[in-house]
Amino acid sequence: MSRIRIVYTVVIAFALAFPYITPDPDFWVSSGGARALWLGVTALSMSFLNRNLGLMSLGQLFFSGVTGYIVAISSVYHNVKFGTSVPLGILAGTLSGVIIGYIALKTKGVYFFMLTLAVTLGLYSFANQAQEITHGHTGINSIPSPIILGMDFAYTKPLYYLFLAIAVFLFAACKFLESTSFGIALKGVRDNEDRMISMGYRTMPLKMIAFVFSSFIASISGVMGVFYVTNISPDSVGLLRSIDLLVIVVVGGATYLGGAFVGAVLIAVFEAIIQDFTQYYVAATGILFIVVLMLAPQGLMGITAQLRARRTIKANS
Amino acid sequence: MEYPGGGVSMTQFIFTFLNGITLAGLYFLVASGLTLIFGLMRVINLAHGAFYLLAGYVSWTIADKTDNWFYGALAGSLTLGVFGTLVYVLLLRKFQYEELRVALITLGVSLVLAQAMLAIFGGEYYQTNIPKNLSKSVPIPGFELSYPFFRIFVLILAILVAVGLWIFISKTRYGAIIRAGVDDTSMVSALGINVQAVFIWIFFLGSVLVGFAGAVGATTNSFGMGTDGDYLLFSLQVVIIGGLGSIGGVAIGSFLVGVIGQFATGYFPTYAGIITFTMLILVLAFRPQGILGRKQ
Numbered sequence: 001m002s003r004i005r006i007v008y009t010v011v012i013a014f015a016l017a018f019p020y021i022t023p024d025p026d027f028w029v030s031s032g033g034a035r036a037l038w039l040g041v042t043a044l045s046m047s048f049l050n051r052n053l054g055l056m057s058l059g060q061l062f063f064s065g066v067t068g069y070i071v072a073i074s075s076v077y078h079n080v081k082f083g084t085s086v087p088l089g090i091l092a093g094t095l096s097g098v099i100i101g102y103i104a105l106k107t108k109g110v111y112f113f114m115l116t117l118a119v120t121l122g123l124y125s126f127a128n129q130a131q132e133i134t135h136g137h138t139g140i141n142s143i144p145s146p147i148i149l150g151m152d153f154a155y156t157k158p159l160y161y162l163f164l165a166i167a168v169f170l171f172a173a174c175k176f177l178e179s180t181s182f183g184i185a186l187k188g189v190r191d192n193e194d195r196m197i198s199m200g201y202r203t204m205p206l207k208m209i210a211f212v213f214s215s216f217i218a219s220i221s222g223v224m225g226v227f228y229v230t231n232i233s234p235d236s237v238g239l240l241r242s243i244d245l246l247v248i249v250v251v252g253g254a255t256y257l258g259g260a261f262v263g264a265v266l267i268a269v270f271e272a273i274i275q276d277f278t279q280y281y282v283a284a285t286g287i288l289f290i291v292v293l294m295l296a297p298q299g300l301m302g303i304t305a306q307l308r309a310r311r312t313i314k315a316n317s
Numbered sequence: 318m319e320y321p322g323g324g325v326s327m328t329q330f331i332f333t334f335l336n337g338i339t340l341a342g343l344y345f346l347v348a349s350g351l352t353l354i355f356g357l358m359r360v361i362n363l364a365h366g367a368f369y370l371l372a373g374y375v376s377w378t379i380a381d382k383t384d385n386w387f388y389g390a391l392a393g394s395l396t397l398g399v400f401g402t403l404v405y406v407l408l409l410r411k412f413q414y415e416e417l418r419v420a421l422i423t424l425g426v427s428l429v430l431a432q433a434m435l436a437i438f439g440g441e442y443y444q445t446n447i448p449k450n451l452s453k454s455v456p457i458p459g460f461e462l463s464y465p466f467f468r469i470f471v472l473i474l475a476i477l478v479a480v481g482l483w484i485f486i487s488k489t490r491y492g493a494i495i496r497a498g499v500d501d502t503s504m505v506s507a508l509g510i511n512v513q514a515v516f517i518w519i520f521f522l523g524s525v526l527v528g529f530a531g532a533v534g535a536t537t538n539s540f541g542m543g544t545d546g547d548y549l550l551f552s553l554q555v556v557i558i559g560g561l562g563s564i565g566g567v568a569i570g571s572f573l574v575g576v577i578g579q580f581a582t583g584y585f586p587t588y589a590g591i592i593t594f595t596m597l598i599l600v601l602a603f604r605p606q607g608i609l610g611r612k613q
Contacts, residue, residue: 290425
């Protein structure tokens with residue numbers, strides 16, 4: 001067995017056993033485990049784009065938000081069953097990725113970043129203003145939990161295992177896509193788009209597929225958010241939440257798929273613990289973010305590579 | 318936003334237009350600092366909304382204590398100038414040429430600032446009093462209506478700042494040094510000019526502008542928790558539509574976002590966000606770099 005396989009096996013075995021070995025399971029399975037998996041899946045959609053296209057997108061919460069609002073509104077006010085509203089919501093979130101992607105993929109780097117941030121903030125202001133549809137600032141509360149095959153997901157353990165299954169499936173799907181010829185072509189676009197074009201590739205469809213796939217992941221995380229938090233309000237897609245997500249991706253390591261989950265676990269645990277010591281945990285997260293950006297821009301997953309590079313430089317000089 | 322007067326549709330139309338164009342003046346003041354710093358230094362400051370809100374709090378506090386609006390505006394501008402320069406020197410300067418990393422760090426700054434301001438000033442909303450000698454109404458020629466003078470004053474200020482910036486950057490020796498320093502840092506240093514100092518002054522000026530905008534905006538609109546995100550969104554919309562890095566682009570972007578945004582809010586309140594958003598998408602579909610932006 002290769003080293004990476006061993007790591008995967010250990011991580012999954014630990015995740016499966018987690019509800020039974022953690023102290024204070026009532027708190028940690030929900031506020032630590034399920035929350036980290038939900039945030040991790042949202043962050044995964046961002047890492048996937050950054051890793052394969054070199055684009056940092058803050059639009060992921062837009063897709064999550066569109067899906068989340070559709071599921072919440074249809075189930076609370078129109079008594080639509082989750083069996084209908086969840087697929088429809090995910091479809092709508094993914095399709096909105098086609099529109100946003102068509103515009104945003106014409107830009108690069110910091111422009112792309114700004115544009116996707118504006119998209120998410122735009123949804124925030126719409127959700128605040130459109131009282132008739134979104135109930136404005138109060139949002140939509142007491143969203144019921146899904147019951148699948150007689151199992152009630154209002155309990156933390158079933159919800160945790162459902163989230164774990166989703167996370168493992170999506171992570172594997174990302175890994176699989178990266179190993180196909182499509183994934184390799186994407187890396188070509190990331191590294192040198194002009195050369196790919198002159199080699200005869202049509203790069204826009206490649207980029208669109210990657211973007212829409214990432215909005216699909218973000219849409220799924222929107223459903224997870226609705227089930228986990230059981231409410232949705234403009235703050236679910238606000239500036240603070242967007243930055244929170246960015247913190248997760250950057251702290252974990254923005255060029256690694258696993259970084260999304262490493263960052264999500266770290267931030268979930270960090271915030272759960274620090275809440276007991278200071279009410280200013282958002283500021284503490286911000287400071288952690290700035291420190292990581294200044295000292296280890298590759299994040300936790302990249303620290304070994306960074307140290308190795310530094311050692312090589314020292315050895316050569 | 319409410320309109321003074323109201324009633325007949327023509328009245329509503331005129332007030333919506335005046336509100337829109339004076340709001341455009343405020344947007345111009347807010348976004349000009351952002352675009353100035355980016356256009357000259359390629360540094361994008363996403364703590365811009367938080368800077369705006371901080372200036373609002375500082376100017377409100379000083380204006381309230383001294384009972385003088387102008388002291389408040391001065392304090393807001395200078396505090397932000399110093400604060401912005403510190404952020405640049407301590408956190409950003411080292412990575413100035415890594416655009417995305419700088420953008421991320423400034424987002425972290427905005428997170429810390431937002432919480433610090435919430436801790437100090439709480440969740441209430443404030444609004445600075447209009448200076449007494451400016452708190453009058455002016456008649457609108459041709460109609461039996463009047464409009465608050467202070468809002469017109471904001472528009473005049475914006476036009477003055479726009480002309481001033483344009484003259485400063487394209488007509489003066491300092492402007493020439495700044496433009497040269499951005500295009501070829503090492504050549505300008507070789508001529509004996511301290512480029513690092515030039516960059517610090519640009520950042521100072523850009524932050525003073527947002528500080529001043531915060532003081533003005535705190536007088537025309539109420540502000541508080543969440544205002545930072547709103548104004549970051551307005552600034553981004555303005556510079557994305559107009560084209561990042563161009564003063565003329567900010568003027569056009571402010572006009573469109575201000576006027577169309579006001580008409581949307583006045584006539585279709587539920588869908589105002591979608592209308593502004595559609596405008597943004599439409600502009601970008603045809604000109605990804607914005608109306609006056611240079612090709613990336």
